[in-house]
Amino acid sequence: MNFGELGDVAVGAAGDVAGSVVDPKAGLGKLRSAVAPRAMVTLAVGLLLGYLVARSRRHS
Numbered sequence: 719m720n721f722g723e724l725g726d727v728a729v730g731a732a733g734d735v736a737g738s739v740v741d742p743k744a745g746l747g748k749l750r751s752a753v754a755p756r757a758m759v760t761l762a763v764g765l766l767l768g769y770l771v772a773r774s775r776r777h778s
Contacts, residue, residue, distance in 0.1 A: 727757045 737748060 724760065728761070731757070731761065 737744070
């Protein structure tokens with residue numbers, strides 16, 4: 719995956735999440751089909767790293 723595509727994946731996933739608020743059944747189905755496992759792992763790692771960085775700055 720190119721790093722240029724990462725932003726597109728993130729924006730697409732955010733749009734699907736917003737759509738799931740309006741119509742939960744259709745939104746979750748769309749989200750599952752749109753987000754590849756690799757993108758989910760990348761997103762999860764990014765969230766974990768962000769959490770750890772924020773936590774380390776808070777304790778300093």
